[in-house]
Amino acid sequence: MSEPKSPTPTPAGDTYKGWVFKWTNYIKGYQRRWFVLSNGLLSYYRTQAEMGHTCRGTINLATAVISVDDACNFVISNGGAQTYHLKASSEVERQRWITALELAKAKAARMQAESDDSGDDFSPSSLPVGGGQGMGSQNSEVQSTLRTLGSKVEDLSTCNDLISKHGSALQRSLSELDSLRLTGEAGDKIRQVTERATLFRITSNAMINACRDFLALAQTHSKRWQKALQAEREQRVRLEEALEQLAKQHNHLERAFRGGAQVHAIVDNTGATGSRKGEASDEDDDNEFFDAMEEAPEFITVPADPQFHKRSSSNASGLNSDMCADDQSLNEEPLTMNQESPSQELVPLKKRRTRIPDKPNYSLNLWSIMKNCIGKDLSKIPMPVNFNEPISMLQRLSEDLEYHELLDKAAKCHSSLEQMCYVVAFCVSAYSTTVYRTGKPFNPLLGETFELDRQRESGYRSLCEQVSHHPPAAAHHAISDRGWTLRQEITVASKFRGKYLSIMPLGTIHAIFEKSNNHYTWKKVTTTVHNIIVGKLWIDQSGEIDIVNHTTGDRCHLKFAPYSYFSRDVARKVTGVVMDKAGKAHYVLSGTWDEKMEFSRVMQSSRGGENGTEGKQKTVYQTLKARELWKRNPLPEGAESMYYFTALALTLNEPEEGVAPTDSRRRPDQRLMEDGRWDEANSEKQRLEEKQRSARREREREAASQRASGHSEEGAPHDSHRALWFESCEDQITGEQVHIYKGGYWETKELGTWEGCPDIF
Structure with a gap:
């Protein structure tokens, strides 16, 4: 197949345009694109018609590096953030582009320098108050560099004096030799040495003068450097804030769109052999040197035919009668959380605290500590409390009961499949408290305990104990008057990988319901803390969970999708299908682990590959309208200064009388840290x-x-x-x-x- 002929680029004033082949990916190779060079910016489009509305990418040539690969190929890179691999149709055309790019780069650099010169009236006193310690350190660094340069110039001046002194002595000696009026070869040699000595003195003087000029120039432009540093710092902060705001708006719009949509599709992939590419690059279908692959959706739902709604409302068949009976408990109002007897209601409930001391702003050289931890299990490495939050792992484990009312509702269900939905929601809800919690809980001491007695308020009691130190393991047991028991033993394995920290909880969680004798088990997914060294810390949960009812054989396969910048799907997504022992789907669950979960009743399913690509078998579920199953509680006011604790977490370390001497509330280093006395807390730890x-x-x-x-x-x-x-x-x-x-x-x-x-x- 012959390449399409590329017309010669045409300059128009300061603008240069033309077709160039651009590398997209290993599947499509080089693709023809329309490039426009204007005002120091190189932009490209898929076609000329796109110039008015869709730019695919832009590079600022002022800071770009232009290099030639071979006869027709050349590369433009902007500090690693953007790199364009380009190919012209001929060497002549490539040379024209190189010439135009170099001229545009020189002009852009000159204009930027002139723009910088306009800020020479900058003074350190004009720095904003928020410039803070970072800008002060930058100023001191510049001044220190200037002092060092000055010292070196003084050294050179001393050397110059010595050179002048010895040079003068040398010339006097040479003059004396010249006065002997030697002739022949000896006289020529003396004159030659005299000339060289003179040139040496002139050169050394020129070198010293150049060094003095350099120092003067550095002192002249130091203020401009300081202003440029501050401007870059402020621009970076503004860009970070704008990007964060844009991400929030994008996420909000996505969720609003998905919430308003009436059609949801769930496709269960079996034997999938391929996956579609993420398409978040600067082109619709051409990725710029990214290998990020995005899996096909876990499932797709479509609304059931209207006949199902009509039949269910009229109870025309036994199947739909059962369906209505199943749905009945799912439509129940939330349980009243204060169901004490009349005699108990006379005693007021204990008022729990709603605030803890604000987190101090202590600085810490993170890299000096973490560089020795790469590849190791962090549970075996002593860490300062600066990494921690004022709560122990036992208390963090007790936070799984934040949404205990889901188990209360599950205990009232008559159908095991309905009950499974609430158990799944409870499993997912345990992760909602972690979304902003980047602090590390205190490692419990061997024999340390923590009780959470909420029997009067919520009907349950919980006890944790650290039962092993190497490996660290905690046992947890909670029992409720409302008909359920929760128990687990969790061992946490963690590995620091340099850029991120992986936390792998090992162990099984058991939920047993007294009335039905249903016994559920599941495990936890992997938690990943990103940007450990550089950037803003953020948490992700990823992996798959099988929740199994060992009494009936019902099960639900949950998938926590890992966050991907290139994914068009909602972040932190969780999906699952509730099936009975025979493998028949009854409910579809979807949502996010940080916000809410919804369920949809499956009315009909069909299996086939006609809707999928070759090699994929898809099961399409027709469902009733999705309804909310669980929603996250809002954080308390001022949570950002209180380690992003939830309302429950704020009460966990509150001093309480009557607890065991081994209770985490009595731990002195943890108490000192909560009070903001971190130095004392480190010593006590x-x-x-x-x-x-x-x-x-x-x-x-x-x-x-x-x-x-x-x-x-x-x-x-x-x-x-x-x-x-x-x-x-x-x-x-x-x-x-x-x-x-x-x-x-x-x-x-x-x-x-x-x-x-x-x-x-």
Whole structure:
């Protein structure tokens, strides 16, 4: 196939236009594009007709680098942010473009320099107050550089004096030799040496004068440099704010569009062999050197035929009668959260706090600490409290109960499939508290506990205990008067990868409902903290979860889509389908883990590949209109200065009487940090960690002595620690070795006898 003939670019004043072949990707290779060079900017379009409305990309030549690859190829790069690989139709045409680009670059650079010269009247006193410490450090750096240059020029001046002194002596000696009136070859040599000595003195004087001129020039333009630095700093801040605002508006518009749409499609891919490309580059279908691939949608839903709505309202068949019965509990009003007996209502509920001290603005050299952690498990590395939030991992684990009312509603359901919907929503809701929480919880000490007694307010009690230190593991047990029990043992594995931190929770979560005896299990997905070293920290959740009802065989496969800049889909998306034991779909779930989840009743499904690309089997579900299942509670006022804690999280570390001596509320370093006394908190944290290490060494010595005396069983662990409120056993459902609550804590609390608790603080 012959290449289309490219007309010769035509200059028009300061404008230069023409067709050039531009590299797009490895699939499409070079594609012909219309390039326009004007006012120091090189822009390109797919066609000439696009010039009035759609620019595909622009490079500022003032700071660009232009290089030639081979006969017809050339490259334009702007500091790595943008790179255009171009190919002309001939060497002559390529040379014309190179010449035009170099001229435009020189002119743009000259205009920029002239623009900079206009700011020589800048003075440090005109800096805005918000310039802050960063600009002050930049000023001091410039001044320090000027002082260094001045010192070096003084050194050169000293050398010049010495050169002048010895040069004069040399010339006198040469003059004396010349006065001897030697003839022949000796006289020629003396004259030659005299000339060279004179040239050497002239050159050294010129060098010193040039250095003095350089210093004077640097001092003259230092103010302009300072202004340029400040202008760049302010422009960067403005661009960051504008980009953040634009992203929020874009996200809001996307959600408004999706919320108003009546057609939702759910396509279940089975045996997918391909995926479509993300298309967020400067062209509709041509990516600029990006390999980012975006998976096909997890599913698509289409509205069911009107006959389903009519039949369901008239209960014309047993199937739809069952459907209405199933939907009935999903339409129930939220449970009343204060269902105490009349005698209990006479006692006012405890008023919980709504604020904690604001987070201090302490600076920290992050890289000096994190550079030694790459590839390691952070749970084994002592970290300062500057990385933390004033809450322990046990308290963070208790935050899973933020939306406990979802389990309350699930306990009232008559259908296990309806119940599954609420269990799925509860599973997703546990991640909504993490969206802004970039601080690290305190690693609990071995034997540390945390109780969350909300029986009077919400009907449940929760207890956590740190049952292992290496690997760190926490056991959690919550039981509600409203008919459900939640238990889990979580071990957190974390790896620092340089740019991001991966947190992998290991362990299974169990939810058991008393009335139906339904037993659900699931695991947690991976949490990733991005921009650890450079940029603004942000959290993402990604992975897949299978929620299984071991009593009935019902299951739901949930997918947490990883964030992708190139994806057109809504960020933080979660999708899933609730199926019975036979694999028949009953509900479709969709939403985001930071905002809300919705469910749609499946009325009909069809399988086939006619709507998909080759190699894909798709299941299309016809559903009733989607309804809200769960929605995130708004953050308290001023949350940004309180570690982005939720209303529940603000109360978790509130001092409370009657709790165990090992409770996280009594931990001194955590309390000092919450009060803003971080230096004291770091010292106290080191003391507690050393105390824990000493206790571990003592247990290991006791275990070793027992083995030596033959009192211990063969294969007994080196560390003899046993959890106080949980016992180790094999889980009958999963077969895992787990810790399950053995009882006694709440009875001990009523008696107030805590003699059996270890001294860990």
